[in-house]
Amino acid sequence: MANLSPGDKAVPFELPGVDDRRHALADYWDKEAIAVVFTCNHCPYARAWEDRLIDIQADYAGRGVQLVAISANDAKKYPDDSFPKMKERSEEKGFNFPYLYDESQEVARAYGAERTPEIFLFDKGGTLRYHGTVDDNYDDAAAVRSHYFIDALEAVLGGRELTIMETAPVGCTIKWK
């Protein structure tokens, strides 16, 4: 169970990014919507969805949407999720959003994130509007029927109430220390 429910306020954080800069959530409050996405390198679900996240960032950047990806996995047990490997993955895939390393896992614990990927979408006021998965088909983007995240973004940007505020995140469990 996530610690945040729709209607709750964002938990602030500041973490190092693969660009060797520190990124605070507060850096992005000028945006219309911020999606904090817990993800990682090694998980096949995270990898299956990452192109869609890149596309969403590209499609919605002009409308003031910012994705912020965070990996919190224990890199000792899962070396593919180490900070140097995160840098490689970001470079390789051309991530168009910050990719941050939550080495202490404090941010993931504060949010109560459990899976990768898992989305927490906040509006401009920092209120959680949507929590859950990207869509209903990790395996095939062309076969998606319910675009939960995109629908939530459209509702937030359009100032509308969301019809679905929460879905069960689908993916690997976060690898705790």
Added chain:
Amino acid sequence: MRVSFLYYEECPSHDLALERLREVVAEEGISREVEVINVETEDQARELRFVGSPTIRVDGQDIDPPSDTRYVLTCRAYRLEDGRISPLPSKDMIRRALRSVAKSRPG
């Protein structure tokens, strides 16, 4: 022919993978039951040389021999024929492995 299915409960699509495997096994006319093994501990993962869920072996041979040989409780990534990464092997991957082992058997 011995077909084994090894999975880790925390990976969400193992049921779908098993269903897919059983379908292909039936389509290929293999009558023997799929052996299903739930890998629950790191020790068991090491003992079974389990590189991630789901793992499918035909006569002990992985259908997609892994380059990474760390034995851990994790979900496994498969690269599909079209280059996509998926948590599940495709039916074609499973079918090719079954046929390849069947072909290499004597008699």
